[in-house]
Amino acid sequence: MSGVAVINYKLANDVALTAVIPAARIFSGIAPINTPRPTISISQVSGLEYSVIKRGTSNLMTERVQITVHGETYPQKKEIIKLIRAALPSVRATVDGIKVDSITPDIEGPDMEIVDPDLHDQPVDYLVKYIR
Amino acid sequence: MAAHTDPASYTGATYAISASLPATYDAAGYAATTITYTAIGQVESFPEVGLEAPVSEFRPINGNVKHLKGTPTYGSGQMVMADIPADAGQVILKAAASSQNHYSMKITYADGEVHYLDVLVSSWKMSAHGENQAMKRTATISVERVPVIVAAT
Numbered sequence: 001m002s003g004v005a006v007i008n009y010k011l012a013n014d015v016a017l018t019a020v021i022p023a024a025r026i027f028s029g030i031a032p033i034n035t036p037r038p039t040i041s042i043s044q045v046s047g048l049e050y051s052v053i054k055r056g057t058s059n060l061m062t063e064r065v066q067i068t069v070h071g072e073t074y075p076q077k078k079e080i081i082k083l084i085r086a087a088l089p090s091v092r093a094t095v096d097g098i099k100v101d102s103i104t105p106d107i108e109g110p111d112m113e114i115v116d117p118d119l120h121d122q123p124v125d126y127l128v129k130y131i132r
Numbered sequence: 133m134a135a136h137t138d139p140a141s142y143t144g145a146t147y148a149i150s151a152s153l154p155a156t157y158d159a160a161g162y163a164a165t166t167i168t169y170t171a172i173g174q175v176e177s178f179p180e181v182g183l184e185a186p187v188s189e190f191r192p193i194n195g196n197v198k199h200l201k202g203t204p205t206y207g208s209g210q211m212v213m214a215d216i217p218a219d220a221g222q223v224i225l226k227a228a229a230s231s232q233n234h235y236s237m238k239i240t241y242a243d244g245e246v247h248y249l250d251v252l253v254s255s256w257k258m259s260a261h262g263e264n265q266a267m268k269r270t271a272t273i274s275v276e277r278v279p280v281i282v283a284a285t
Contacts, residue, residue, distance in 0.1 A: 050214065050266050052174050053145050060214070060266060104264060127264060 001098050003063030003128030004028045004042050007088070009096040010103075011040060011067070014087035020080060037072045038080060045125065049132070060101065061132040064125055066109075071120040074113065081108075081124055088126060101129035135284035136243045144242035147172045147211075149224050149235055153250070159282045162236060162248035169238045172213060172221030176268065178239070179209020181249065181275045208254075208274035215258065215267040225271045228253035234276060244284035250277040 005028065012023035025031070025039040043066050050060040067084060071077030090102050109123035148169035154161030186202040216222055228235045228251075237249040252274045259268035 050176075052176050052214065053142055053147075053178070054175065056173065062264070102264070129264070 001132055002044065003065045003130060004044050006095050006098055006100055006128050006130060007042050007065050007067060007126060011084065011087055017083040017087050020083060031070065037070050038076060039070045041068045058131050061130055063128045065128055066123045066125050068121060068123040074120050077120045077122055081122065084124065099131040103128050133243045133284060135245060140243065146240045147175050147178065148238045149221055151224065151235055153234060153236055157250065157277055157280065159280055162280055167236060170221045170224055172225060173216050173219040174214035176212040178211050179207065179273060181207035181279065183278065206275035206278060208272060210270045211273050212268055212270050215269045222269060225253055226256045229256035229271060246282040248280040249275050251275055
């Protein structure tokens with residue numbers, strides 16, 4: 001149960017996004033070496049539990065989740081980010097068994113463009129609030 | 133658990149409320165089985181309470197200032213919690229805010245020490261809204277008598 005799991009499930013089950021990147025190339029954690037592009041890796045940057053004096057069995061958790069797009073070209077990378085935004089509207093719902101309070105976009109990271117090897121990456125952050 | 137003999141935190145303390153008042157305002161009265169305390173869930177903070185007396189000054193023309201102590205108060209402030217509409221304790225707090233009656237509160241600390249308070253609840257508010265902010269309730273609690281403290285054993 002984690003914000004990463006919520007994001008992975010939403011992206012891997014989005015029809016428009018998986019038409020460009022198959023679900024098998026959407027990874028929690030890092031993509032394995034030699035995974036063909038485009039691919040997405042999803043990781044947790046930080047997490048914070050809503051602080052109460054006496055913790056119960058259900059606690060509101062806020063996780064910063066970083067979604068990194070590894071594209072084949074710059075325009076493709078940007079298009080994938082648009083698809084990610086469309087796949088992650090803020091919802092209050094149960095997602096894959098996890099009670100989600102909200103999913104909100106946060107900062108967009110820098111373009112990471114390398115000529116040799118030919119790499120076109122960019123991270124986007126989301127804040128996922130869910131009940132743990 | 134034995135009473136703490138080192139510095140301790142509030143972590144693990146539980147807060148409960150009852151509409152019933154004790155027959156006597158002492159440990160036996162508050163602990164009577166006729167009083168049912170209902171736990172208040174997801175408490176984030178509780179105000180500073182305890183005895184405080186105002187002090188005024190008399191400044192004679194000749195001589196030093198004299199300090200005069202007034203009648204004590206036992207404190208008031210805001211209790212903050214996550215908003216849980218179905219939480220039984222929060223339901224009672226909401227009713228208390230609309231009532232002129234006193235209520236009994238019971239605070240149980242992690243080492244077993246218990247504080248009983250005779251309180252008036254004078255507000256029940258939603259916290260200010262903000263993006264990504266938790267929904268919270270604040271209740272203004274005023275303590276009307278000296279707190280009754282039962283030591284941990």
